[in-house]
Each structure stands twice: as structure tokens, then as C-alpha cells.
Amino acid sequence: MGETRSNHTVYNINYHFVWCPKYRHSVLDEIEQSLEASFRDVCGEYNYEILSLHISPDHVHLFISAHPKHSPSEIARKIKSITAREMWQQHEHLLENYFWGGGFWEESYYIGTAGEVSSQTIEQYIERTEHV
Numbered sequence: 307m308g309e310t311r312s313n314h315t316v317y318n319i320n321y322h323f324v325w326c327p328k329y330r331h332s333v334l335d336e337i338e339q340s341l342e343a344s345f346r347d348v349c350g351e352y353n354y355e356i357l358s359l360h361i362s363p364d365h366v367h368l369f370i371s372a373h374p375k376h377s378p379s380e381i382a383r384k385i386k387s388i389t390a391r392e393m394w395q396q397h398e399h400l401l402e403n404y405f406w407g408g409g410f411w412e413e414s415y416y417i418g419t420a421g422e423v424s425s426q427t428i429e430q431y432i433e434r435t436e437h438v
Contacts, residue, residue: 318421320357321378323368325386325415331404332363337397341366344389352376352384369420378417386411 327333334341338361349356349370358369372381390410394401401410 317374320371320420322418326365326412328409330364333404334361335363340396344392348385348388382415
């Protein structure tokens with residue numbers, strides 16, 4: 307984890323996402339390999355760098371770095387919608403037993419941010435810096 311540079315932007319923005327399949331069904335371990343591949347494909351396509359990924363039977367932890375032009379809600383929407391569509395295409399026979407009426411992920415999710423320094427460190431830096 308560190309700063310990333312692109313054209314006129316230097317950033318260090320890291321997001322920790324957690325989300326669950328609908329009804330919190332414990333089904334992800336049965337499709338873990340294809341789900342991980344799908345996460346990696348989507349993140350690669352949109353230039354989100356996966357820092358860490360853990361797939362549990364009933365939830366996913368995804369820690370990524372992304373350019374500031376991408377809002378956290380946009381990132382979650384893209385990843386969840388594309389992975390859901392791909393899982394249905396690849397595992398319809400299994401998923402139809404768990405998700406009546408379609409869908410795959412719960413609408414809700416958790417997001418937290420992380421960087422190299424704490425909020426307290428930034429506040430102290432700003433307070434101690436002379437602004438001209």
C-alpha cells in the first residue's frame with residue numbers, strides 16, 4: 307500500500323468492502339474459485355487494485371485501492387452487479403436453489419477507508435502547518 311500516480315493525480319485511497327449474498331445464504335464456498343476470478347476480472351477492467359480478498363461462505367471482504375474519480379458507491383455497484391451476473395451465468399443450476407426471484411447480493415454493504423496515516427495524524431499536521 308502506498309501512493310499511486312496517474313497523470314496529474316497522486317493518491318492513496320483504499321476501501322474495505324464487506325457484503326453478503328441475499329438472505330445471507332452460505333453458498334459462496336461452493337463457487338469460490340469462479341467468484342474470485344470474477345472479482346479479479348472486474349477489478350482489473352476498471353483499474354481497481356485488489357490489496358486483499360477473502361471469500362467466506364456467507365460474506366466477502368474486499369480491500370482495494372482505486373483512483374479518486376471512482377466513488378465508493380460506484381465501485382460497489384459495478385463489482386456487485388457484474389459478479390452477480392457472471393455467477394448466474396456460470397452457476398444457475400446451483401443458485402436457483404438459493405435465490406428465488408433472482409438477485410445474488412444483498413443491497414446493503416459495509417465500506418471503510420484506510421490510508422498510510424491516521425485521521426489524528428492528518429489533523430495534527432494541518433493544525434501545526436502555517437498556511438500562507
